[in-house]
Amino acid sequence: MTDTPVTDARVPAPLQEAAPTVTAAAAADHHLPQFHVRLPRGYVNDPNGPIDIGGEAHLYFQSRPRVDLDVPVEWGHATSDDLVHWTLHRPAIVPLPGGADSGGAWSGNTVLHDGVVRAYYSGKVDHSPFQSVLLAESTDGGNTFGAPVQVVADPAADEAITMFRDPFVWQHDDGWSMAVGAAAADQVASVRHYRSADGIDWTFVGDLVTMPRETVHGVDTGEGWECPQVITIDGSDVAIVASWSHADGPGDVLAVPLTGDPRPYRIDDGQHFYAASVMRTGSWGPVLFGWVTEGRTPQWTEQAGWSGAISLPRRAWIEGGRLRTEPHPAVDVLRAGGPTSADGATIDAQAEVVLHDPVTGRIRFRFSDTEFLDVVVDTDADTLTVDRSCASADPRADRSPAVVRRPFDGASDRPAVRVLLDGSVVEVFTSAGRSVTTRVYPVQAPPWTVEAPTGATWWPLGGPVDPVFRSARS
Template sequence: MTRTQSAPRSAAAVAHLRPRFHVRLPRGFINDPNGPIESGSDVHLYFQSRPTLDLDVPVEWGHATSSDYVRWALHRPAIAPLPDGPDRDGCWSGNTVRDGDRIRAFYSGRVEGLPYQSVLTAVSDDGGNTFGRPHQAIPDPLPSEQAIMFRDPFVWHEDNAWWMAVGVGYAGRGAGIALYRSTDLQDWTAEGAFAELPRSQAAGEDTGAAWECPQVLTIDGRRMAVVSSWSPEGGPGQVLSFDVSAPANPHRVDHGTNFYAASALRDSRFGPLLFGWLTEGRDRPGWTDGWAGAISLPRVVWVGADSSLRSAPVPTIQTLRTGAASPADGASTSPQCEIEIPGGSGRVVVQFGDQERLEIELDAATNTLTVDRSSASLAPHAHQGRMQVTDAFDPTSDRPAARIFLDGSVVEVFTSSGRVLSTRVYPTTPPPWRIEAPSTARHWSLAP
């Protein structure tokens, strides 16, 4: 496929690339999801956002709510930098917990020129819509600790105490999670390292010089840490998980190309959930529609036999289906659809145009699933490449071999063993598009 240089296209020409059932801004930039929390019949989701694509603008906490985890309403930002406050250059990542009748946020406040983002806390007295003035919750690291990074608090309640995990990296020591304990969410005591790992390779992945966005889930009595690997020279790496009670043996949480900064909801109506930031998968000159970034589908998670974290889409995603299932092979589709392959081997192709297509290969013999976007776009700034996951299928489960969700430029593929691959595609050809698939595959249009 030949990729040609072209002038930026109008917003109307790329409207088919806009996700419609994934959380995104109509204008501006989204990155890390933060602090999902259930309050009554609604779930509140916060996220890093800027009203423009100028990344020098200080980040704030955007806000969305949903009653079903798949239909979202956007609101005004819930936390914005105070001009004279400890977050004046940005309200960075963290989480929320219930503090009696209030919702309390913990997050990192950025002040230009300081070596660390201080851990801040602020309270909402209106159900999570707005938060008051923040104050610092714990001290910054001392110079003697040689921390190269310290940020992104995650607070939870367990064993009659409150716990706080903070992502950290140490010069010459590698990545870690610092642990703190409190009885009242006000006074915190340092408890040492919750986990540490010298920088290394785990299953071919760089474990990072530091860990961003640490999350802690308790599943079947096991404390599972979810971290985002980071390094000064390379920036964001991969989202990794491991059992805290065992020697750290990280596994990838998502095997695609565009998932980072996972955020956990420990207890939901569906059990433990993860959200993630779906990164762009295109170079900055290709951001021509005034928006960038999206939040993944909420994922129900569990621990696999190999101690890796497995995922399935939140069950209510099925309520977006319009009408009965139709055969996928030969179907014409809009940019919002679901394709399901019950089992076996086969190849799914979403044919965008004569020269643009997305290919997904299921191979039961090798137990692999491959997503290939090498020919998905003629746009010069769109990323290409091929991704593959092993141990992809579990014929004993009641889940289909693969569920493929397409939402504009977003692609999320879930397998029967709980593997997931997230990526982004940017076809220049507008819909309708055509599907080639095994005869048993089914197709639904999805309407947010």
């Protein structure tokens, strides 16, 4: 995929054989999330190829050891047996100098084939107009991968393709399918479809879905689609794509039904969710992750020394023809004590607040007298608004609001509103399976307080897990 402004040809970083040292400044940074997969320092973006290997979740992600987009991207690696407590490992794929990914090992996914973990991904070479589709294999359970080989030909010149990247492979019928994101010179976005009997020799069979650039319900569908994913739930196929344009870069994550109504829609209504990645099958059912982007200036991010995180795992389902998500039930292990009344509660930088019924009012996270985040419910307008206009006294923080229309499902047993706060990361979920992922950067450090309608409850986040990621020799 393509970076947001703030990272690519690179000398491999030194292997980390022990827990990375966290500087005193980072340790005191209350904006650092503690329960979202990230690096202690450096740059994190797209989640790649989450896979269940023998009951252990392996999550790969785009990473750089520094907040420097000139450093070629590699595949970071974390594992978990519960989707919550993660162990960081050495990078699983590092660009090979002079190789097919010398300019960066970009986005893709993983599959298990006869005991071998196969990583399909985009390899960047600085002089090439495309990121070529590569295959690298792991025979040690997904910890390290061998040298990559190109397995799909780049588009021909007469196809007028201007962007081509991010393979997604899944087992289908008696063989394998691959989706690759593309943009054309006439601003037609597409998900190209390839088939293979063995996962090595691939044939282009047409487009899974294609769409001229347009605005649908206020959403720009993009001139191209990157990071395509295909999820199948109860017999329904949905393509998940990240809208993109040459001029503006990343846009929104869209769901495009492959059966039924083909109109795309956003799967997260926040400003800071991009490049979704799905675990189609496994011990935890269909699971979705996303890249939590930054909401502050590049200069501030570089000063902090870290950027980006991976969203909490989300359970995905289809209802009323729409892909919906909520925090995966595994996330509940983070709840420590409680629940207790939220109104007037004193909280740290990690907390969950739940509004059980949709009542007009607001949940306010008060950081200081002048800094606060409001999650506003308006039952008459049938909207939920995440208002960040006063969330930071620092002018370098993004203050734009997010609005969800028709956010509630009265027939659901899910809470009307569920807000998870982890440092600067805010994830909001509603009873209709809608979500808002956003960022806040209050100057005031915790403790903070909560003001909430009667009946709202809260939990500190901590539970039986250590909030600091473990690092393993691998």
